[in-house]
Amino acid sequence: MVVATVCNHKGGTGKTTSALGLAAALGLSGRRVLLVDLDPQAFLSRTLGTKDPDARHSSLALFDEETRLGALRAQPMSGFDLLPAHGRLTRRMRRLSKPTDVFWVKETLAQGRSEATSEYDVLLFDTAAAVTVYSLNALVASDHAVIPVTPEYQPVVGAEQTYQTTQTVQSRLNPGLAEPHFLLTQVDGRKRAHKRYRRYLREQYGECVLQSVIRTSSALARTPEDGTTVFDYAPQARGARDYANAADEWVARVEAARSEREPAPPEVTSSPGEARSAGDDAPAASYSAAARASLAGSPD
Ligand SMILES: Nc1ncnc2c1ncn2[C@@H]1O[C@H](COP(=O)(O)OP(=O)(O)OP(=O)(O)O)[C@@H](O)[C@H]1O
Ligand SMILES: [Mg+2]
Structure with missing residues (x-):
């Protein structure tokens, strides 16, 4: 199972849209995906129509000693499962003030790792636009981070601050956290500033910037x-095609990073479709192969 956090300390950079787009694209390519809403504002959960979920089956439960991952019932969505945010996340945050409180999610996942691993190939966290105990919990529990960044001044500053946070988390709390990937979002090819900031990010962060843009x-x-x-x-719509491409590229990068670290084949390297058990309704080929070929370039 690959665990990843979608984060940027700046608001409105496309975190929730990217978490959703990547989860849906990965699901379409046959991977079993759990999307976890760790933003107390719960926009991801609302976008998916989930209001007032049962606290025992929400991301709030990740901060409860009694929780066993296998007992959590995530909500089935279109091609992936959702563990929604709960209204009490904000209140709970006030009591998560000890330094060790950044390890809750990692420990809950570790307890249920074998159950979760057999159930999901990818676990994605959507986080709020701030360094909170929740976003730190997500990064501490993750192997990878995706930083959605609109190529404009404030989102780029936020992305650079977020990059620094990932470096701090990697050096002090989670040595397993790989170099983050920047995902350019809300890109408008006609804007000169967008071209300038795209160039800047590629110059500064090289391979960390995904070639695919949204x-x-x-x-x-x-x-x-x-x-x-x-x-x-x-x-x-181009939004669907862009997230399909970004998901393909991101998975390839994750696989490359994993095989550099350990030669043994990991679960996520299974070809799309193989991840599910035989006989179920997994698509025969990845979305990118099957669908992209048939998608004419119709602008939306
Ligand atoms: N590629 C895109 N094209 C057009 N609109 C987009 C695109 N990506 C995101 N948006 C819109 O921009 C707004 C902000 O996006 P989103 O909610 O994903 O950002 P966020 O980083 O999660 O924000 P927050 O920090 O508030 O959680 C939303 O209204 C969303 O629908
Ligand atoms: Mg959001």
Whole structure:
């Protein structure tokens, strides 16, 4: 199982949209994905139409000693499962003030690692736009971080601060955390500033910046609140195609990083479709292979 955090300390940079887009794209490519909403504002959960979830089956439960991962019932969405945020996350945060409180999620995952590993290939955390005990918990429990960044001044500053946070977490709390990947979001090719900041990020962070970019897409700004994603309601929109490409590239990078560290084949390296048990409804080929080929370049 690969665990990753989607984070940027600056707000509105496309974290939630990216967590959702990547989860849906990975799900379409046959991987079993658990998306965890660790943002107390719960926009991800709301976007997916989940209101007032049972606390025992929400991300709040990750901060409870009694929780066993295998007993958590995530909500099935379109191609992935969701562990929604709960309204009490904000209140709970006030009591998470000890230095050891950044290890809750890591420990809960470690306890249930074998159950979760057999159930999911990828676990993705959506986080709030701040360094909170929740975003730190996510990074401490993760192998990877994805930093969505719109190529503009404030999001780029936020992304650089977030990069520094990942370095601190890596050196002090989680040596297993790999170099983060920057994912350019809400990119508008006509804006000169966007070109400038894209160039700047590639010069400064080189290979850490994914080649795939997410362009502005009106389809991505929609919030149907019925559990569907852009892949359901606008599969031909560029927002769907961009997240399919980004997910493919990200998985390839994750696999490359893993095989550099350890030669043994990991679960996530299984080819799309193989991840599920035989006979179920896994797509025969990845979204990218099957669907992208048939997607004409219809702008949205
Ligand atoms: N590629 C895109 N094209 C058009 N609109 C987008 C795109 N990506 C995100 N948006 C819109 O931009 C807004 C901010 O996106 P999102 O909520 O994903 O950011 P965030 O980083 O999660 O924000 P927050 O810090 O508040 O959690 C949302 O209204 C979303 O629908
Ligand atoms: Mg968000």
